[in-house]
Each structure stands twice: as structure tokens, then as C-alpha cells.
Amino acid sequence: MQHGSVTVNGVRIAYVEQGEGPLALLLHGFPESGEATYRHLIPALAAAGYRAVAPNIRGFAPSALPADGSMLLADLVADANALHQALGGGSDAVLIGHDWGAATAWAAAATAPERWSRVVVSDVPPLWYFARYAGTYEGIERLNHFWFFQMDIAETVIAADDMAWLRQVMQDKWTAPGYDATEDFEATRKALGEPARLRAALDLYRMNFGPKVMGTPEWEAAHMALWGALPTQPTLYLHGTADQSVSLDEEALAAIGASLSDGSETAFVEGAGHIVPAEKPDAYNALVLRFLKKEV
Template sequence: MKNGRINANGIDFAYVEEGEGPLALLLHGFPESGDATYRHLIPALAAAGYRAVAPNMRGFAPTALPADGSMRLRDLVADANALHEALNGDGNAILVGHDWGAGIAWGAAVAAPERWSRVVASDVPPLQFFGSYSSTYEGIENMNHFWFFQMDMAEEVLAANDMAYLRQILQERWTGPGYDATEEWEGTRRALGEPARLRAALDLYRTNFGPKQMGTPEWAAEQGALWGPLPTQPTLYLHGTEDKSVVLDEETMAAIRAALPEGSETAFLEGVGHIVPVEKPDRYNELVLRFLKKTI
């Protein structure tokens, strides 16, 4: 893999890439980095004839902090489509997203459907399903980091002891049994090791799910406009059976499949927690490549 930098939507993005061919833009989540999350998928996509590009999102080092400080989802969606333009993507490009990257992918694929031929998302389902889950007792308890991160003390707690809180949550809560999350942790240290970077990452939650706006009609309208509509492109949605943050059952997964457009697929990965692209990479890569090769 080689490193690169490019300006898109007013942000200086750092990325890793490999391969030649149609663009495959790979979007990571919190508290991760593009190179760590997609270290297994990038060479597999390159071998399959894609130009696989994994940027770090705005605010996550070494990508620049946004000049206006915005970590709003609408700007992250605009970033993805601006990166498509800046990287000379065409209508054959594919969009891959995990966690926050999945939320961005749902929005970007709808905002500019002509840019993306297929979508692969994992770990955060479409808004209609994520929203329903997040307001249940189970969802509120399992996603308690959403609420903790709103507190002023969160910055101090997360920064303490070389970000020990994030290391522990990656190892003990957000990955499945027996998985060694060291590589993910090292990516987190590189991306969020400076106070301004950590604050930007927390602003993902504070500005998009803040206590004063979440649940208001204005908030619901904004979120619904961004990632309420479903992609029209064939979509692959993947989820871990051991995900302790966003817990899905077979019935919900079937409903997601039924809601997605023709040619779409869904699948559980057995024994996998919340970071699907890395926990069982051979299986994840197999499902992604098979989906991309499928004739629709």
C-alpha cells in the first residue's frame, strides 16, 4: 500500500491505496483509522481489479481537522462524494463503509447515486432500523457510549493513561470473543492521540446526537433527509452475531434485506463483534468480492 493526500470538500485528506481500476472508497468508523480497518480488504480489492482507497475521515490524523470544526454527518457525506470527484471516480465506483462509515455510505449513495455502482455496509444498518433499535431499552444500554461522550468529563476519561478506556472498549466490548484488537488500537492511537483529534472524534456524537437536539422534529428531519432513504444501488449489508453495540436478530436482518433494492444481500458473520472487516477477514473479503462479481 502507498500513502497519499488529496483535497476534497475543503479538507486535506490522508489515505492509503493499492491497485488500479474502478474506485473503491473505504470509509472507517469510530475510533478507528482507514489503514487499520481495511488492511485486509485493500489488497483483496486490488487483486480483484479495483483501486482501493481508504482515507482517514476529517479530524482523524493525519487527515486535517476541519477549519470550521464541523463533524456533522451532512459534511461527512459531502466529503465522501467530494473524494469520489477528487480521486477521478466514475459510475463504476463502489462505496464501502463500517460503523460511522456505514452511516456516511448510506447517505452518500443516496445523495449522488450516479457516482456509486454498489454499496457495502457493515455494523450500522439503515436509519429506519438503527433508529428503532437506538430508542429501545436494549439499544440505549448497549450504545451507552453515545450518552457518555456528551459529558465534558469524557475527554479527560478517554485521554487518561494513553487512552486506556478506548483500548479496553475495543478489546472487551467492540470485538468478538478471542479477537486481539491490538492493530485497531494502534490505529486509534495514530488517529486520535492528540487532544484536538480526540475532541473532533467526540464531536461526531456531540453534534449529531447532542442532548438538546436529538429527538426534536428538526433533528429527525435532518437525519431522515441524510440517510433515511435507501440506496437504489445493489447493496451488501454485513453484521456480526456477537456485536454487543448494535444487536440484530434474524427477523430484523430479513427485514433489512427486504427493504434494500433488487440484487442486494445481507449476511451475518458468526462469532464476530462490531468490527466486521477485521475480525474474520477471510470470510468478510469472500462475501464482499463475491457480491461485487455477481451479475445483477
């Protein structure tokens, strides 16, 4: 893999890339990195004839911290669409996202449909499902890090003992039993090991799900405008059966599939937790590559 960087929206974004062909932009989530999350998919896409590019989002080293400190989802969406242009993407480019990258992909594909021919999303379902789920008893319990991260003490707790809290939660909750999250955690240490980096990562939750704004009409309107609309492009949605953050059953997955555009698909990835691209790469890669190759 080659390393590079480009400046979009005033922020230098670092990335790894491999291959030649149509752009495939791979967006990661919290608390990961693009290279670690997609370490298995990048070479597979390159072999399939794509230029696979996996950036680290703003604030996550070695990408730059935004000068204004803004970590709004709207910024991530603007960065994704600007990366399409800066990297020379065409109308045949594909957009792939996981976790925060999933929310970004839902929005970027809907707000700039001319840039992306197909969309692959995993681990965070569309807003209409996610918002409803987040307010249920199960959702509040499973997404309790959303609320913990609002506390000032979160930075101290997470940084302590070489980020031991993140190591444990990545191993015990965010990935399925039997998966070794060591490589993912080491990437997290590199991306968020500095206090300013960790603060920026927590600001993803503080700025987008702040306790004084979340649930207000203004907050709902802003999120609906950003990622309430679904992509018009063919979309593949994937979800791990052992995901302990966002729970889906067959009925919910079918409803998500019914809401997507023609040519779209949904599938469970058996035995995967919340970091599906890294946990079950053979199954994930096969589903992604088949979807990208199929005629619609």
C-alpha cells in the same frame, strides 16, 4: 500500500491506496482508521482489479482538522462524494462503509447515486432500524458510549493512561471474545492521540446526537433527509453475530434485506463483533468480493 492526500471541501484528507481499476472507497468508523479497519480488504480488492482507497475521515490524523470544527454526518457525506470526484471515480465506483462509515455510505449512495454502482455496508443498519433500536432499553444500554461522549469529562477519561479506556472498550465490548484488538487500538492512538483530534472524534457524537436536539422534529427531519432514503443501487449489508453495540436477529436482518433494492443481499458474519472487516477478514472479504463480481 501507497499514501496520498487530497483536499475536498477545504479539508486535506489523507488515505492509503493499492491497486488499479474502478475506485473502491472504504470508509471507517469510530475510533479507527481506514488503513487498520480495511487492512485485509485493501489488498484483496487490489488483486480483484480495483483501486482500493481508504481515507481517514476529517479530524482523524493524518487527515486535517476542519477549520470550522464541523463534524456533522452531512460533512462526512459531502467528503465521500467529493472524494469520488477528486480521485477520478467513475460510474463503476463502489462504496464500502463500516460504523460511521456505514452511515456515511447509506447517505452518500442515496444522495449521489450516479457516483456509486454498488454499496457494501457493515455494522450500522439503515436509519429506519437504527433509530428505532437506539430508543429501546437494549439499544440505550449497548450504545451507552453515545451518552458518555456528551459529557465534558469524557475527554479527560479517554485520554488518561494512554487512552486505556478506549483500549479496554475496543477489546472487551466492540470486538468479539478471542479477537486481539491491539493493532486496531494502535491505529486509534495515532489517529486520536492529540487532544484536538480526540475532541473532533467526540464531536461526531456531540454534533450529530446532541442531548438538546436529538429526537426533536428538526433533528429527525435532518437525519431523514440525509440517510432516511435507501440506496437504489445493489447493496450488501453485513453484520457480526457477536456485535455488542447493535443487536440484530434473523427476523431483523430479513426485514433489512426486504427493504433494500433489487440485487441486494444481507448476511451475518459468524463470530464477528462490531469491527467485522478486521475481525473476520476471510469471511468478510469473500462475501464482499463475491457480491461485487456477481451479475445483477
